[in-house]
Amino acid sequence: xxxxxxxxxxxxxDPGFPPESMAVVINSGGKNLYGVLYTAAGMGPHPSMIxxxxxxxxxxxxxxAHAFRRAGWNTLVFxxxxxxxxxxCFSFQNVLDDVKAAIEFVKSEEPARKYRIDRDxxxxxxxxxxxxxxxxxxxxxxxxxxxxxxxxxDFGAIGENSEGDDKALRFLQGMxxxxxxxxKGNTVEELINEAMANGNxxxxxxxxxxxxxxxxxxxxxxxxxxxxxxLHYYPLVNKMLKYNTENFEYKMIDSDxxxxxxxILLTEIIEGWLEKQVQQKSNxx
Numbered sequence: 001x002x003x004x005x006x007x008x009x010x011x012x013x014d015p016g017f018p019p020e021s022m023a024v025v026i027n028s029g030g031k032n033l034y035g036v037l038y039t040a041a042g043m044g045p046h047p048s049m050i051x052x053x054x055x056x057x058x059x060x061x062x063x064x065a066h067a068f069r070r071a072g073w074n075t076l077v078f079x080x081x082x083x084x085x086x087x088x089c090f091s092f093q094n095v096l097d098d099v100k101a102a103i104e105f106v107k108s109e110e111p112a113r114k115y116r117i118d119r120d121x122x123x124x125x126x127x128x129x130x131x132x133x134x135x136x137x138x139x140x141x142x143x144x145x146x147x148x149x150x151x152x153x154d155f156g157a158i159g160e161n162s163e164g165d166d167k168a169l170r171f172l173q174g175m176x177x178x179x180x181x182x183x184k185g186n187t188v189e190e191l192i193n194e195a196m197a198n199g200n201x202x203x204x205x206x207x208x209x210x211x212x213x214x215x216x217x218x219x220x221x222x223x224x225x226x227x228x229x230x231l232h233y234y235p236l237v238n239k240m241l242k243y244n245t246e247n248f249e250y251k252m253i254d255s256d257x258x259x260x261x262x263x264i265l266l267t268e269i270i271e272g273w274l275e276k277q278v279q280q281k282s283n284x285x
Contacts, residue, residue: 003268006067010041017043019069022115026078028101031088035078035102037115038069044116047145047278048074049123050102052130055153056179057083059258061127067267073274074117078102082185089185092129092155092194092202099124099133103142121145121278125270128153128227128257132202138214139207146215146277148270151227151257156202158231159195175226204236211236212244217273219250219266224257249273 012018019041026033040046049068053060057079065075080098082090103122105111112119123146126134131152138147162168172195176188200206218240220233227233229252237250251269255262 003271005071006264006267006271008070010070012041014041014043017041017116024076024078024105024111026098026101026105028081028098029088029094031081031086033078033081033086033098033101034084035076038065038075038077039115040069040072040074042072042116044074045112045118046072046074046116047121047123047274048076048106048115048117049125049274050076050078050099050106052099052124052126052133053077053079054126054128054130056182059127063263064267064270068271071271074115076102076106083183090183091186092191092198095129095133096136099137100140100142103137103144107143123147123274123278125150127151129155131227135204135207135211135216136202138216139210141210141213144214146217146274148217148219148273150219150266150270151221151224151259152204152218152232153227154202154204154232154236155195156199156206157204157235158199159192159197160199160203161231162192163196163199204232205239208236208239209243212240212248215247215277216240216244217249217251217270219269220252221256221259221262222252222254224255226257 020039022037024035024037051065065077068075079086081088081094106117107119122144124134124144125148127150131149132155134147134149162172176191220229240248253262259266
């Protein structure tokens with residue numbers, strides 16, 4: 001394990017390749033997505049992570065981005081269309097398409113050369129809505145080494161459950177109204193309608209057989225009042241175990257939706273799991 005590197009400042013053995021924070025622009029659907037790529041120390045190439053934030057992205061998990069970089073990972077954090085200054089209009093489908101654009105970016109020849117990216121070892125890690133996007137991307141069979149979903153929010157299941165259920169609909173309206181403030185190009189009603197229209201297609205359990213083809217880590221929070229485990233975690237775990245027990249790992253942490261009191265434990269679990277999935281090419285010691 002390299003857990004000690006999560007917490008120790010890196011030793012710069014080659015001054016020509018220090019750790020850096022690089023502003024990047026990713027094109028998705030003709031719109032510019034703004035992000036930061038945290039590059040690891042050393043000549044590399046480095047295994048690289050795309051770290052997806054949630055809805056709307058108040059918690060961007062930048063503490064984990066820095067920790068993973070110290071452990072030898074390049075880590076890309078970006079904003080989806082219509083969120084936090086990125087161009088275009090926000091929608092859940094645009095989020096899914098933007099993730100694919102980010103994957104294409106890190107796997108492209110020029111960015112891989114410039115940022116010392118090991119294109120054979122790219123992973124996708126997402127929290128909340130980012131976990132939703134990571135899972136749906138895995139179901140689309142993108143060429144990615146491994147996937148991790150942290151407290152993923154099942155917009156498919158919640159969309160299906162909101163049809164004809166006033167209590168579920170009010171919950172969704174309240175959450176969307178609070179979260180839509182930093183987003184542009186859509187309304188609460190339009191986002192709810194999008195979730196309902198795609199409920200069957202986006203539901204986690206309906207994608208379990210496809211997900212079983214991939215290396216996948218699923219993490220839930222016991223005290224989560226948003227991605228409630230009974231709806232967003234246990235149904236997928238139970239379905240996945242019917243298809244895949246070799247490449248699938250799942251963890252329950254006694255914390256809240258953002259893991260406010262378990263940040264170090266969360267980071268260690270993800271890093272420990274990723275070490276088992278990825279063949280290091282970098283010269284990090």
